[in-house]
Amino acid sequence: MNLYDFLSTTQEMAENRGPHDHVVLSSRVRLARNLKGHPFPGRAKKSDRVEACELISAQVAGLASMRGGYVESMSSLQALDKQLLVERHYISREHAAKSAGSGLALSKDESVSIMINEEDHLRMQSILPGLQLKQVWQKIDRVDTNLEARLQFAFHDRLGYLTACPTNLGTGIRVSAMLHLPGLVLQEQINQIIQAVTKLGHAVRGLYGEGTEALGHIFQVSNQMTLGESETDIVERISKVLLQIIEHEENARQTLLKNKTTELHNYVGRAFGVLAHARIINSKETMNQISLMRMGTSMGMFPTLTLAALDELFLISQPAHLQHLLGAKHAGEERDVHRANLLRERLAGVKGLQLPK
Amino acid sequence: MKCCQCDKEATVHLTEIIEGQMKKIDLCEECAKEKGVTDPAGFGLADLLLGLGASQQIEDAAAGGQLSCGACGFTHTDFKKAGRLGCPDCYETFSEALEGMIKQMHKGTQHHGKVPRALRKAKDLSKQRTSLQERLTRAVGEENYELAAQLRDQIKGLDAHPTEEAAD
Ligand SMILES: [Zn+2]
Ligand SMILES: [Zn+2]
Numbered sequence: 001m002n003l004y005d006f007l008s009t010t011q012e013m014a015e016n017r018g019p020h021d022h023v024v025l026s027s028r029v030r031l032a033r034n035l036k037g038h039p040f041p042g043r044a045k046k047s048d049r050v051e052a053c054e055l056i057s058a059q060v061a062g063l064a065s066m067r068g069g070y071v072e073s074m075s076s077l078q079a080l081d082k083q084l085l086v087e088r089h090y091i092s093r094e095h096a097a098k099s100a101g102s103g104l105a106l107s108k109d110e111s112v113s114i115m116i117n118e119e120d121h122l123r124m125q126s127i128l129p130g131l132q133l134k135q136v137w138q139k140i141d142r143v144d145t146n147l148e149a150r151l152q153f154a155f156h157d158r159l160g161y162l163t164a165c166p167t168n169l170g171t172g173i174r175v176s177a178m179l180h181l182p183g184l185v186l187q188e189q190i191n192q193i194i195q196a197v198t199k200l201g202h203a204v205r206g207l208y209g210e211g212t213e214a215l216g217h218i219f220q221v222s223n224q225m226t227l228g229e230s231e232t233d234i235v236e237r238i239s240k241v242l243l244q245i246i247e248h249e250e251n252a253r254q255t256l257l258k259n260k261t262t263e264l265h266n267y268v269g270r271a272f273g274v275l276a277h278a279r280i281i282n283s284k285e286t287m288n289q290i291s292l293m294r295m296g297t298s299m300g301m302f303p304t305l306t307l308a309a310l311d312e313l314f315l316i317s318q319p320a321h322l323q324h325l326l327g328a329k330h331a332g333e334e335r336d337v338h339r340a341n342l343l344r345e346r347l348a349g350v351k352g353l354q355l356p357k
Numbered sequence: 358m359k360c361c362q363c364d365k366e367a368t369v370h371l372t373e374i375i376e377g378q379m380k381k382i383d384l385c386e387e388c389a390k391e392k393g394v395t396d397p398a399g400f401g402l403a404d405l406l407l408g409l410g411a412s413q414q415i416e417d418a419a420a421g422g423q424l425s426c427g428a429c430g431f432t433h434t435d436f437k438k439a440g441r442l443g444c445p446d447c448y449e450t451f452s453e454a455l456e457g458m459i460k461q462m463h464k465g466t467q468h469h470g471k472v473p474r475a476l477r478k479a480k481d482l483s484k485q486r487t488s489l490q491e492r493l494t495r496a497v498g499e500e501n502y503e504l505a506a507q508l509r510d511q512i513k514g515l516d517a518h519p520t521e522e523a524a525d
Contacts, residue, residue: 037445166442166455226463
């Protein structure tokens with residue numbers, strides 16, 4: 001099956017919304033599983049990897065939850081396809097580098113994706129828009145339960161599910177959420193938040209770019225420990241933390257509006273100015289400016305714009321999505337011109353900031 | 358500054374706060390790429406630090422004798438290179454070396470989460486059997502032969518139809 005016939009359009013993807021999505025972009029739960037009696041993918045010989053991949057792919061394809069889904073070997077995907085899947089957060093960058101002996105499965109609605117022979121034999125994830133951690137956990141839990149009737153997973157009485165890296169041992173669970181936190185960044189409160197959250201044993205990192213210079217003001221919060229606590233406890237603990245972060249971000253935005261009104265309008269207005277008029281723009285600047293406009297939109301400054309429209313813009317200005325849209329490979333500079341054209345086109349009908357009198 | 362994986366010149370310098378502690382790490386271009394450091398979403402400094410610490414512990418535990426996994430032939434040298442274990446059996450082979458590290462890394466050393474259904478059934482069954490056996494011994498001791506006979510039948514039933522008994 002052609003990947004692009006299968007995948008939802010960027011518009012469909014962006015219009016799929018979830019609770020608290022003015023701050024939480026997406027919720028994700030990933031489970032790591034390995035086959036009993038097989039070396040981990042990193043250790044396995046190529047023939048072993050191919051064998052394990054075929055065995056797993058066949059069983060995954062037979063799951064009821066994968067009916068109408070997409071199951072393929074990584075060797076049948078082009079570099080651009082893989083990059084595009086990374087931009088949609090369906091596969092990891094590491095997995096995108098894989099080829100024969102590794103595979104990918106996507107459920108029909110794309111909420112479940114399974115990487116076969118990444119670092120572990122199986123990395124199964126469920127992803128949904130907004131804050132829906134409990135839902136994604138239940139979804140992937142069901143997939144796992146159905147798979148374990150068909151495959152024998154490596155499990156230790158005391159240590160739980162055995163994984164290639166001891167950091168994933170036990171539950172093999174990684175619970176994470178992608179957060180949009182421009183208010184906390186502009187208010188210079190982000191470092192405090194990061195420190196408080198890490199103290200609770202969770203990891204926070206900028207999703208794009210390095211360190212605190214997070215592009216698009218997007219951060220990922222995830223659990224660090226996987227052994228010694230049940231999956232539901234981990235999910236609940238992180239959900240509580242997220243609700244608090246949401247509250248802090250909302251407060252930061254309101255404080256900006258109240259105490260630094262002109263500065264806030266200046267940030268958002270300039271972002272719109274750049275995106276609506278630039279002739280050359282790279283993806284880094286695009287992410288940062290869309291981020292500011294996204295905050296402004298959630299605060300009612302662009303009545304004709306929706307968060308969905310901006311989230312779609314964010315997605316299609318990513319390198320692989322842009323290249324796919326243009327239908328041809330373009331050099332960096334040329335791409336920046338095309339990106340600017342696309343943004344101007346999409347924002348053509350939007351009036352400037354609409355402020356209450 | 359030298360790369361902490363090999364001895365080449367380090368060009369990538371990273372810091373991350375892990376449980377309130379600032380950790381620093383220096384890598385050369387190649388090792389950074391190999392570890393996926395170019396991708397902040399996929400990269401966990403914890404994983405990397407762990408790999409380095411663990412290889413040292415495994416090396417210490419091996420102390421001269423080369424410890425290797427009977428199932429996959431994995432050695433501590435491999436761990437140092439990959440930062441990952443070779444197969445599920447490696448957890449038994451290197452259990453001594455891994456113990457301390459797992460304790461440091463996680464909330465506990467006992468799994469409290471999901472258990473595969475097949476194992477859960479077997480576990481429930483053996484628990485059920487033990488408890489029946491205990492009650493039987495007591496019944497015999499109390500010379501309650503009627504109860505003892507009932508319990509004996511129940512145990513026989515468990516052995517004959519283990520899956521039926523544990524079905525939910
Ligand atoms: Zn190096
Ligand atoms: Zn092994």
